[in-house]
Structures are given as structure tokens and as C-alpha cells.
Amino acid sequence: MATHKTEETDETDKSTNRRGVAVVAALMLGAFAFNTTENLPIGVLKLMADDLDRSLSAVGLLVSGYGLTVALVSVPIARATRSVPRRLVLCALLAALLLASVVAALVPSYEVLLASRLVTAVAQALFWAVMGPVAVGLFPPHVRGRVIGALSVGGSAALVLGVPGGTWLGQHTGWQVPFLVVGALAVPSFVVIAAVLPDARPEESHAARGVRPDRRRFAVVLSVTALTVTGVFAGYTYISEFLVDESGFSESAVSTLLLVLGITGIVGVAVYGRLLDRFPRATLAVPVATQAVALLGLYAAGGSRVVATAMMVFLGASLGPVFMATQNQVMYVAPGRTETAVAANSAAFNAGVAAGALAGGLLLPVVGVRGTFLVGGLMTLAALALLLEEHLPLRGKRLTAAPKGAAARADARTRP
Structure with missing residues (x-):
């Protein structure tokens, strides 16, 4: 009788696990679709402007x-x-x-x-808010x-496969396709999701609330997100111009470098995602530090094609993992x-x-395209300093009242 019950339990666990994997795969596909939709106009900007008889800046407003909208309505x-x-x-x-x-594809109206x-932006705001806790x-x-790492791979793949693929398709068939x-x-x-996801209310899940609620740590992580993203986009917005004018690459080579950046981003997310559970602090601090090195390296020595290529790899390996780790x-x-x-x-x-x-655009006439990477690197260093400063008091407390035993060592290793 006991053996029979054990077999039933094992089968139930396997079935539950299969459902979970199916839902995660569906959410990854949804994340890929939403992220591709968000950035798709970038690749077909001129096609849309010509077809809709609007300026590039007006079409840029679509991005x-x-x-x-996502920033304003998410919470x-x-x-x-x-x-x-x-x-x-x-x-x-x-x-x-x-x-x-x-509607966007079939109704010819700006x-x-x-x-x-x-x-779609409102839908994406809520999708990203609930996707992680559900999975x-x-x-x-x-x-x-x-699990969070797997979801992040879906989102990151949009920039490597979705947007370039959509751009190619738009150039050959029209931007609507x-x-x-x-x-x-x-x-x-x-x-x-309709067939497999349990119809439970969100408060019934163990993921509905934080494991170790900490308002101070929460504020630090949000600040790190804001600083790192603001910093990287202050320079990254003008990365094509930088690589052509400062590094001396051709426009075709720039496309290849951006593809390399995207691929290293997926690899970085996949690698760091497997380490998030064991080293949650390090998997945030290390990519933040890597991003700082990349931005400052481009500023200091980006005139060298070898250095610029290496820094693009570093930048790609840090962008996705930083956001994944903060999530x-x-x-x-x-x-x-x-x-x-x-x-x-x-x-x-x-x-x-x-x-x-916005910051990059305002600074560009003052500091030039290289200077935007310096500003971005300094902002990323500020985020890293926040992380290190937030961690130092904890280390001091452990030195004065350190717990003993293997459990304490494991807790110190996995505490976020």
C-alpha cells in the first residue's frame, strides 16, 4: 500500500513538473513576443515613416x-x-x-x-509583473x-533574433508583416497557459510574497536598476555612431558587433541564471562591475578595434544578467x-x-559621443558602490557575532 502511494506521489510530481515546464516555455515565448514588439519599430523605422507619411521622430515616439507607458503603469x-x-x-x-x-498591421493610420x-505597452507592463511570480x-x-534565468533568456532572445528577424522580414515584405x-x-x-496553468489566485502561491522582506535592500536594488540602465543607455543609444566614428568600423561590421553583443547577452543570462540560487549577491555585483569596465573601457580605449570588440563582449555579457539578477x-x-x-x-x-x-542626447553636444560612455560608466560605478556599501555593514555584523556551523556558511553564501 505504501509503495503504491509513493508511486502515485511520484507520478503526480512528474505531472506537476511537466506542467510547470510547459508554462515556463509559454511565458518565455510571450516574453520574446512582447520584447520584440517593443523594439520592432527601431528596425523598420524608415519604412514606417515613409508608409505613414510621418517624420522619423514621430515614428520614434512609438518606441x-x-x-x-510601461514605466508609468507597471505598479x-x-x-x-x-x-x-x-x-x-x-x-x-x-x-x-x-x-x-x-490592428497595428491592418489599419493604415498613425x-x-x-x-x-x-x-500593448500596458499589457506588457502587467505581463512582466506577473510572469516571474507565476513561473x-x-x-x-x-x-x-x-526559473527567472529561463524567462530572461526568452526576453533577451528578442534583441538577438526577434528584432533582426523582424527587420529583415519587414524589408522584404513590408513593415506590417x-x-x-x-x-x-x-x-x-x-x-x-489556458490549458495548463492552474486557476489559482496569486495569494495562494509561495511566490506571492518576498522570502526575506527587506525595505532597505529593496530600495538599493531598485536604485541599482535605475543607475545601471540609465548609465548604459546614455552611451549605448549612440553605439553605432561610436563604433564608426571612434573605432573605425564599417557599418556592416557594426551589425556584426551588435549581433555578437546580443549572443553574449543570451550566454550571460544562461550562465548567470544557473548561479542565481547559489550566489545571488555575486550574480548582481559581478555583471554590474563588468558593465562599468565595458563603458569606461570604450571611453578610454575604444579607438582600438581590438579593445572595442572586447568591450562589446563585456557589455553584452552584463546587460541581461544585471536586470535578471535584480528581478x-x-x-x-x-x-x-x-x-x-x-x-x-x-x-x-x-x-x-x-x-x-535623454541624458545622452543632452550631453552629446557637450562631451561628444565618447563622453557619453564616461558618464554611463561613472553612473554604473555609483550602482556598484551602492551594492558594496550595502554589503559591508552585513559583513561587519557577522564578524562580531558570526553564526557557527555549515548552515551558517550556506546562509552567508546564498543570502541576497
Whole structure:
């Protein structure tokens, strides 16, 4: 009898695990689709401007307005929907992505396109807020980092595969087709989530609240997100101009370097994602330090093609892991609901993108394109200093009252 019950338990665990993997795969696809949609106009900007008879700056608003919308609505919409079953929420968001993409592609109007983009931005804001807690809640707490790492691979792949692929498709078929294709990606994700995700309320999950709530640590992590993202986009916004004018690369070589940056980003996310659970502090501090080295290295020695190439690899290996690690930590130390914490981090990220691009634009006439990387590097160093300063008092306390035993050593290693 006992053996029979054990076999039933094992089968139940395997079935639950398979459902969890299927949901994570569907969420990865959804993250890929949303991130591709957000950045797709960058690759087909001129095509859209010519077809809609609008200026490049007006079409550029489809990207900047999207990011600002995500930054503004992330926290309010996460709070407003905190009691709604997550299967219903995710299915509604994916349906919104599909419908908005179809409208954007088929209605030849700039105003309608802008409205559809804003609808998609609101959907993306909530999708990113609930995606992590939903996925983490399907697995034991000790694999939280690996789950977040998997989701981050889906989002990062959008910049390496989604946007370049959408750009190529748009150049050969018209800018509307990639929007339709990306919208269609929401369909399999919708089907899997509707069929497999349990219809439970969010508060019933072990991932609904932070494991070790810590308001101070939460504020530090949000500050690190804002500083690192603002810093990197102050320079990265003008990376193509830098590589051509300062490093002496051809425009075709720049495309290759950007592809290398994207690939190293996926590799970085995959590698760091497997280490998040064991070394949560190091997996944030190390990529922040790497980003600082990359930005300052481009400023100091970016005139050398060899150095510039190496710094692009460093930059790619740090961008995705920094945000992934902050997502992991805000979920761990969230002072309240994890959806709200993740939404706040997403808002900080998108605000940083806008602030970085704005700061770079204002500084460009004063310090030149090289100088924007110096400013970005110094901001990243400030984020690193915040992390190190926040950690030093903890080390001092342990020296004066250090716990004993293997458990204490393990706790010191895994504490975020």
C-alpha cells in the first residue's frame, strides 16, 4: 500500500513538473513576443515613416512612448489586478497582444498605430509583473533563480533574433508583416497557459510574497536598476555612431558587433541564471562591475578595434544578467507582494532607458559621443558602490557575532 502511494506521489510530481515546464516555455515565448514588439519599430523605422507619411521622430515616439507607458503603469496596474486569477490575467494580456498587433498591421493610420502600441505597452507592463511570480510559484523555492534565468533568456532572445528577424522580414515584405508574425506568437502561448496553468489566485502561491522582506535592500536594488540602465543607455543609444566614428568600423561590421553583443547577452543570462540560487549577491555585483569596465573601457580605449570588440563582449555579457539578477532579488526581498516589487523594478528599468537616452542626447553636444560612455560608466560605478556599501555593514555584523556551523556558511553564501 505504501509503495503504491509513493508511486502515485511520484507520478503526480512528474505531472506537476511537466506542467510547470510547459508554462515556463509559454511565458518565455510571450516574453520574446512582447520584447520584440517593443523594439520592432527601431528596425523598420524608415519604412514606417515613409508608409505613414510621418517624420522619423514621430515614428520614434512609438518606441519611446511605449517605454514611458510601461514605466508609468507597471505598479498601478499590478496593484489593481493583484486579486485576479493569473491564468485569466495572462490569457487576457496575450489576447491583447494579438489583437493590438493585428490592428497595428491592418489599419493604415498613425493614430490607430500609436493607440495599439499604448495598449500593448500596458499589457506588457502587467505581463512582466506577473510572469516571474507565476513561473516561480510552480517550482520549489530553491530553484527560483533558474526559473527567472529561463524567462530572461526568452526576453533577451528578442534583441538577438526577434528584432533582426523582424527587420529583415519587414524589408522584404513590408513593415506590417513582422507585426502580424509577432502577434501570432501569442497564440501558442495563450493555448498552453489556458490549458495548463492552474486557476489559482496569486495569494495562494509561495511566490506571492518576498522570502526575506527587506525595505532597505529593496530600495538599493531598485536604485541599482535605475543607475545601471540609465548609465548604459546614455552611451549605448549612440553605439553605432561610436563604433564608426571612434573605432573605425564599417557599418556592416557594426551589425556584426551588435549581433555578437546580443549572443553574449543570451550566454550571460544562461550562465548567470544557473548561479542565481547559489550566489545571488555575486550574480548582481559581478555583471554590474563588468558593465562599468565595458563603458569606461570604450571611453578610454575604444579607438582600438581590438579593445572595442572586447568591450562589446563585456557589455553584452552584463546587460541581461544585471536586470535578471535584480528581478531575482526584488522577488526575494519584496516588502509586500512580489508582483508589485517586480513591477517597480520593471518601471525603474524603463524609466532608466528613457532617462539614459535623454541624458545622452543632452550631453552629446557637450562631451561628444565618447563622453557619453564616461558618464554611463561613472553612473554604473555609483550602482556598484551602492551594492558594496550595502554589503559591508552585513559583513561587519557577522564578524562580531558570526553564526557557527555549515548552515551558517550556506546562509552567508546564498543570502541576497
